[in-house]
Amino acid sequence: MPERKIYLLSPKKYSPETIAVAFAKTSRSPQSFQEIADELNDEASAEFHEKWVVGYGHASVAEHAVLHIAIENVSRMAIESIESNRLASYTEKSTRYQKWDTNAFVIPPELDAHPLREIYEQTVRMLFETYTASLAPARAIIKERYPRKEGESEALWDRRIRSKYVDSCRFLLPAASLANVGVTANARVLESAIRKMLTHPLAEVREIGRKVKLVAQGETPTLVKYAEAVPYIQAFTQYAIRNTQGARGKGQEDFTQLIDFDVDAENKILAAALYRFGEMSYQDAFAHIQQLLPEKRTELAEKLLGGMDKYDIPLRELEYSHYTFDLIMDQGAYFEFKRHRMMSQTPQALTANLGYAVPKLISEAGFEDRYIAAMDAAAAAYQQLAAFNPDVAGYLVPNGFNRRVLATFNLREAYHFVQLRAARNAHFSIRRVAREIYGAIEKHHPLLAQYMRLPEGETWQDHFASF
Template sequence: MSESKNKLDIYSLDHLKPEVVAVAFAKCSRSPESFKDIADELTDEKSADFHEKWVVGYGHSSVAEHATLHLAIENVSILATKVLEDNRLASYTEKSTRYQIFDRDKYYKPENIMASKFAVDYETTMNYIFDTYTRLNEPLREFIVKKYPCPEDQNEKIYNVITKARVCDNSRYLLPTATLTNLGMTANAREFEHAIVKLLSHPLQEMQAIGARLKEESLKITPTLIKFANANEYLQKTPTELSTLAQEFLTAEPESVNPVEIVSYDPDAENKLVASLLYRHSEEPHKQIYARVKNMTPEEKEKVIDTALKNRADFDQPLRELENIYYTFDILMDYGAFRDVQRHRMATQLNQKVTVSHGYELPEEIIEAGLDKDFREVMDRSAELYHKLLPEFPNEAQYVVPLAFRKRTLFTWNLRELHHFIALRSGSKGHISYRRIAQACWQKLNDIQPLLAKYIRVNMKGGSDSWASTMFKPEYNYMPKK
C-alpha cells in the first residue's frame, strides 16, 4: 500500500475547468492530499471563492498561471497584432503575409478618422493601396515564373506554393498596417490579465476594443481571474508625459546611421562568459573565479568557450550561461522584417512609432518586374495621407503606413537568444528583409567580439553581404515625395 503511494504518478487535469486546475495546484502548497483528491472536492463556486480570497484579495497572482486560455482573435489590424505580441510570456501564430494573399476591403477603419474630414481620403487611399496590391499579384507571378521556372524534377504543387511565396515576398511590402488579419494566442490567465490592462490603457481605440473583447471572452473561461483587469492610470499617463519631455529635449533631425548598430555591450564579455561557464563546476564564489579568469591566457579562455559550444547538434541551444552576456541593438528595418524579428520573445524591445520619416525599401524584384512605378505611387500616396493625418491623429496615422516603410526598434538580447535569432533568421528559407537584419547583427558582433561571434550558426549567403553598408546609399534610401 505504502509502496504504491510512493510510486511516480503523472496525470492530466485537462478535463477540469482552468480555474479549478489553478486551485488544485495552488492548494498543493498547504495540503498533504493528492491533486486528484483536492480537485474532487472542488466546485466552480469553491474555486471562485479561493481565487477571490488569494489571487484577488492577497495578490497571489502566480496562481493564475495555472489557468491556460486559447483565444482566436480575428479581424484585427497588423498594427494591433504587434501590440498584442508585445506580451512576451505567451504563444502566438499569425496569418502569414508570405504565404497568403490578403483580401481587398479588409482593412481597419479608425472610428475617429471615419468621423472626421479625412474619412473620404482614408478610404480612397486605402482602396487604392489594396487595388494596387491585388492588381500587381498577377504580373508579379508572371515575372516570378519566368525568373524561376519549374525544375523538371519538382512536384507542381510544391512549385506553386514556392511561387506564391515568392510573389507575396514582394507584394507584402504594399500592405498597410491597417490590414486586417487573424491571430491565435495561448497564454495563462495572469499574462492575459496583463495584456488586457495594457490594451485597455492604450491610446488607440482599436486596442481598447480588443482589450474589452479579450476580457469578455476570458471571463467566460476564467470568471474570477480576469475580473479586475482594467485600464491603468500609470500606463495611460506616463507615455504622454515622456513624449512631451522628448519633444522638449530632442529637437534635432534624426542622423543617418547604419540600419543595425550595437549601442551597448560589455567589453569584458569574454571573461564574464568564461567565468560563468566554469561557475557551475566549482565551489568558489564568482568573484574568485572571475579574478582567476582574468589571468588566463587567450588560448585557455578559448578552450573553455570551445568546450562549451562545440558539441551542439544542429538544433541544440547553447548553454544557459550565455544568458549572462547582453547586447543592445538599435535597428532600423522595414515593418515587414520587424514583424518577424519582433516575434522573438527572449528580449527587451522598445518600439518607436510607425512612421514614413525613414523612407522605404523597394524590393529588387519589383524593379526587375518593371512594377516600381506602381509601387512608388502607393508609397507616395500613403505618405501624403500620413502627413495629412499626423497633426490631428498622431497615433491613427500609423495605420496608413505600408510594410515597406522603415521603423526603429531597440532590442536587448542575451548571447543565447542571439544564437537562436541569428541562426533561425539568417537561414536560406527566410525572407530577405529579416535575413539581412540577422546577418548584419552577426557582422556587428563579429566586428567587436569575433571569438563570441564565431560559434553562431549564421548563413551569410544570399546576396545581402554588403547590404548593411550600402543601404543608405541613395539607391537604397527611398523617401516618399514631399
C-alpha cells in the first residue's frame, strides 16, 4: 500500500492561485499534490483558472485560494456590507472594549459640496462629543460598584470595568464611526463579496469594493478579475423601493415575534436522529417517534441533548427545523446579531423611525437629558438627510436606535446563538434578544429547547430605562 501522507501546501512557498490549481488537478492527475504544485508557475495557474473556473464555471476550485484582507478606517455602515458573506470570517474593532476618537468618522462622498454636509458633520460631531462626555459620569458609577482591587493599577482597573460603562455610552455612537475589520475569505466568496460591494447604494462601499478587488488581484490575479456590479440587484432594489415607499405598516409592539415555525420540528429532529444510526426509512423513523410514549420521547431527548458538555455542539439532525422571527433590536445589538452568519437574515435599512433605547446607567449618571437631546437631534438631522438620500442618512443613526430584522434559523443555530448571547458576559441588548428567542422557542418546543444552557438570574431589564 502506498504510504499515507499528510502535509501542508504552504502559502509561504506557493501562491494562493497555485495551491488552488494543485488541489483542482488531483481530479484528473495521478501525481501527488506536491508534484503538481512544483510543476506550476503563476502563468500556468492563471491559464488553468481562466479555462476551468471562469470559462467552465468550476467555481469551487477558487475556494482553495484563501486571502487575509486588512480593512482599516471604514464606517460601521460599510462594515455591514463587508461582513454580509456567510462563508467568510471577520474580526472587528469592538465598541465594548475600545473608545472612539472624536474625529473617527466618515463623511460620505455623496455629501461633497452638498448643502447638507454641514448639518451632517455637526450632528456626527455632536454625537461624538456627547459620547465622550458620557464616559466620565458613567465610569464614576461603575467605579463605585466595582471598586479597585488591592494592588490593581488604574489602567488595569479601567480595563476590568470598561465594558460595564462603555456598553451604555456606545448607544450614542453613529453608524458613521470608523472601525477596522480583518477578513479571511476564499477567492470564491471574495468574488461574490466584491460584486455585492460594487452594487451597493453607498459610494463608500463601492469604493471599498474597488480597493478590495485591487488588493485581492495582487494575490489572485485571475480569480476575482471579473467581479463587477450586479445590474439585476440594482434594478430590483429600485423597483422594490418604488413599490414600498410610504408603506410603514402599523408597527409591532412585540420586539420578538416568532412568525413561522414547524410545529412538528421536535418529532422530525428525533426521527432524523434515529434515522442517522439505523437502517429504516425516514417515514418509518417518523412514525416510530409519533407513537412513542411521552416518557420514551423524554428519554430520547435526554440522550440526544442532555449529555452535552460546555463545548459540545448538538448533532446536525437539529437542523431539521426552522424558526422565523421578525425582530426589533437596537443597532448595537444588530451589529452583534449580524455576525451569526449561519442564519438567513434580512435587515431593513438603518433609520431613526423606530425609536431608541435609553440605558439605565445613562439615567443614573444624570446624563439622560443630554442623551435624549442628542438622540432627538440625530433623529431630526436623519429626517433632513433622508429626504435627500435615505442610505446616506443612515450614517447619522446612533447605535441606540431600533432596527427591524427578519431571521430564519434552525434549532442547532438557535442553541449556538442563545447560549453564546445569553451568557453573562454578553451585552445586555443582545442578551434580551437571546432570552426572548429562547422563550419563544421553548414555549412551542420545550422538550428539545430545555437543554439550552442559560445562566440564572438574568438582569437585562435592569440595564434599560426604556427601549
